[in-house]
Amino acid sequence: MGKLLVVGTVAFDAIETPFGQTDKILGGAATFIGLAASNYNVQPGIVSVVGGDFPQEYLDLLKSKSVDIEGLEVVKEGKTFFWSGKYDHDLNTRDTLATELNVLADFNPVVPMGFQNADVVMLGNLHPEIQSSVLRQLKSRPKLIVLDTMNYWMEHTWDALIDVIGKVDVITINDEEARQLSGEYSLVKAARKISAMGPAFVLIKKGENGALLFHEKRIFFAPALPLEEVFDPTGAGDTFAGGFTGYLAETKNISFENLKNAVIHGSNLASFSVERFGTERIQDVTPDEIETRLQEFKDLTQFDFEIQ
Amino acid sequence: MGKLLVVGTVAFDAIETPFGQTDKILGGAATFIGLAASNYNVQPGIVSVVGGDFPQEYLDLLKSKSVDIEGLEVVKEGKTFFWSGKYDHDLNTRDTLATELNVLADFNPVVPMGFQNADVVMLGNLHPEIQSSVLRQLKSRPKLIVLDTMNYWMEHTWDALIDVIGKVDVITINDEEARQLSGEYSLVKAARKISAMGPAFVLIKKGENGALLFHEKRIFFAPALPLEEVFDPTGAGDTFAGGFTGYLAETKNISFENLKNAVIHGSNLASFSVERFGTERIQDVTPDEIETRLQEFKDLTQFDFEIQ
Numbered sequence: 230m231g232k233l234l235v236v237g238t239v240a241f242d243a244i245e246t247p248f249g250q251t252d253k254i255l256g257g258a259a260t261f262i263g264l265a266a267s268n269y270n271v272q273p274g275i276v277s278v279v280g281g282d283f284p285q286e287y288l289d290l291l292k293s294k295s296v297d298i299e300g301l302e303v304v305k306e307g308k309t310f311f312w313s314g315k316y317d318h319d320l321n322t323r324d325t326l327a328t329e330l331n332v333l334a335d336f337n338p339v340v341p342m343g344f345q346n347a348d349v350v351m352l353g354n355l356h357p358e359i360q361s362s363v364l365r366q367l368k369s370r371p372k373l374i375v376l377d378t379m380n381y382w383m384e385h386t387w388d389a390l391i392d393v394i395g396k397v398d399v400i401t402i403n404d405e406e407a408r409q410l411s412g413e414y415s416l417v418k419a420a421r422k423i424s425a426m427g428p429a430f431v432l433i434k435k436g437e438n439g440a441l442l443f444h445e446k447r448i449f450f451a452p453a454l455p456l457e458e459v460f461d462p463t464g465a466g467d468t469f470a471g472g473f474t475g476y477l478a479e480t481k482n483i484s485f486e487n488l489k490n491a492v493i494h495g496s497n498l499a500s501f502s503v504e505r506f507g508t509e510r511i512q513d514v515t516p517d518e519i520e521t522r523l524q525e526f527k528d529l530t531q532f533d534f535e536i537q
Numbered sequence: 538m539g540k541l542l543v544v545g546t547v548a549f550d551a552i553e554t555p556f557g558q559t560d561k562i563l564g565g566a567a568t569f570i571g572l573a574a575s576n577y578n579v580q581p582g583i584v585s586v587v588g589g590d591f592p593q594e595y596l597d598l599l600k601s602k603s604v605d606i607e608g609l610e611v612v613k614e615g616k617t618f619f620w621s622g623k624y625d626h627d628l629n630t631r632d633t634l635a636t637e638l639n640v641l642a643d644f645n646p647v648v649p650m651g652f653q654n655a656d657v658v659m660l661g662n663l664h665p666e667i668q669s670s671v672l673r674q675l676k677s678r679p680k681l682i683v684l685d686t687m688n689y690w691m692e693h694t695w696d697a698l699i700d701v702i703g704k705v706d707v708i709t710i711n712d713e714e715a716r717q718l719s720g721e722y723s724l725v726k727a728a729r730k731i732s733a734m735g736p737a738f739v740l741i742k743k744g745e746n747g748a749l750l751f752h753e754k755r756i757f758f759a760p761a762l763p764l765e766e767v768f769d770p771t772g773a774g775d776t777f778a779g780g781f782t783g784y785l786a787e788t789k790n791i792s793f794e795n796l797k798n799a800v801i802h803g804s805n806l807a808s809f810s811v812e813r814f815g816t817e818r819i820q821d822v823t824p825d826e827i828e829t830r831l832q833e834f835k836d837l838t839q840f841d842f843e844i845q
Binding site: 319417418452458528 | 747840
């Protein structure tokens with residue numbers, strides 16, 4: 230079974246959308262990635278940190294979904310990372326109301342022995358030095374290393390970010406961040422410049438406007454599934470990453486053709502994630518539902534005419 | 538040969554983009570639609586109006602592209618409709634600097650006898666009463682009537698707009714306008730409401746984020762081709778409409794499957810249009826270039842895995 234090592238936050242989120250609000254609920258990039266990936270025939274393992282306030286039921290939930298949590302450090306005297314945000318009426322913009330790093334401030338990731346030979350490594354959005362530290366602990370070069378990051382690290386830790394970008398195969402980044410990282414407005418040019426920094430594959434996420442996969446001179450586009458309602462976008466990008474890497478760790482094929490499939494699988498899972506608050510929907514999605522919606526993606530994008 | 542009747546503006550445009558600016562050049566919805574459609578095996582005919590200042594070379598250009606201009610009225614003592622706009626650095630927003638209706642203010646469209654039995658009718662963005670007047674002059678019901686409109690008519694001529702929307706098969710509209718027309722934020726819900734007003738097909742244009750075709754419970758999505766450079770977006774939507782209706786007038790097949798193909802053809806031509814100012818690129822695009830880029834659209838969107 231393919232092993233997927235996931236590094237990222239495990240957190241409490243408090244979310245306000247036009248449709249309601251939550252108290253502190255389960256959140257964090259590694260949580261969404263791990264739960265999403267658990268829909269594939271893989272062994273996901275999380276490397277992260279939480280405080281003594283992190284409830285046993287959340288640990289049990291992850292274990293029940295076959296997410297390995299040996300690498301999830303519990304700092305008894307500390308508090309779990311907390312994020313709170315409020316979404317605008319159109320759900321496309323959000324204000325961060327609170328970010329309390331807590332135990333994340335001193336996070337020193339330790340990759341369990343069992344995952345030092347992972348097939349696929351997903352470096353969730355974190356300080357680039359933490360991401361690099363994880364790579365140094367690996368006993369063998371994974372088939373594929375995927376890195377997520379954000380504008381904050383471009384503004385505050387440029388050198389460390391460029392260093393880790395140079396070590397990965399795939400970078401996932403949103404369109405504005407791709408422009409910021411490359412200094413190019415055209416996403417075609419931006420992807421080319423970013424690829425020259427290291428990653429053979431550049432995956433640009435455009436939220437409800439889909440995702441673009443660039444590799445050498447090839448481009449693949451996957452739309453987001455048009456939905457009746459988007460309830461809560463929190464974690465959609467991480468769910469996408471979990472579906473993307475989960476599919477690749479299961480199939481162990483890193484050709485461009487198979488990465489295209491992985492992009493569709495990621496978009497597919499993300500379309501479930503936004504239907505309810507936090508991880509609610511991605512926790513209980515069934516294999517039948519996943520297959521049905523994959524067919525909707527085919528219907529949405531596939532056409533058939535002869536080109537002369 | 539399929540006949541395509543096109544109603545819309547023929548204009549002078551003065552355009553300013555970050556890459557340069559033009560004096561008064563050939564523009565207008567019917568111009569772009571007619572030139573785009575002339576790439577198909579169809580007879581496009583324009584119904585529009587210009588002033589005595591409209592140069593013979595532009596009339597000759599349209600004729601040389603097999604665009605019938607019998608329905609293009611020349612008001613000798615009048616001036617041609619003039620639009621001027623300036624694009625923002627990202628080309629996604631523009632300011633209108635001038636709109637001089639001139640001869641368009643009293644436009645009374647007359648459909649030439651030869652086009653009163655058109656196979657496909659494309660009602661470009663104009664006053665909805667002008668659009669209705671064209672439909673009343675038709676001797677037989679076309680296979681397909683396509684209507685383009687904009688927010689201005691929603692705000693100023695609601696009843697007339699609703700009336701003409703009730704008479705067409707396809708409405709093309711951008712995402713913000715679809716929301717305004719329907720009062721729904723979700724494009725899935727918006728399309729359903731708009732379809733209930735009359736059109737069996739709702740085609741929502743999202744500019745660089747592609748286009749969505751809705752029909753009953755089915756949805757098809759076509760991306761815009763990611764380009765190295767977008768030089769001038771003026772007329773891209775009308776070029777899209779010209780490729781869409783040109784393909785349909787040639788194939789005379791109005792199934793959902795064939796409308797999907799038409800959306801791809803429209804997106805394909807639009808991707809050329811933006812490469813140079815105004816109609817420059819769409820005037821000289823070759824059949825080989827069109828075919829090559831259709832293949833790029835296939836490569837961009839087609840994937841192939843079995844769904845269990």
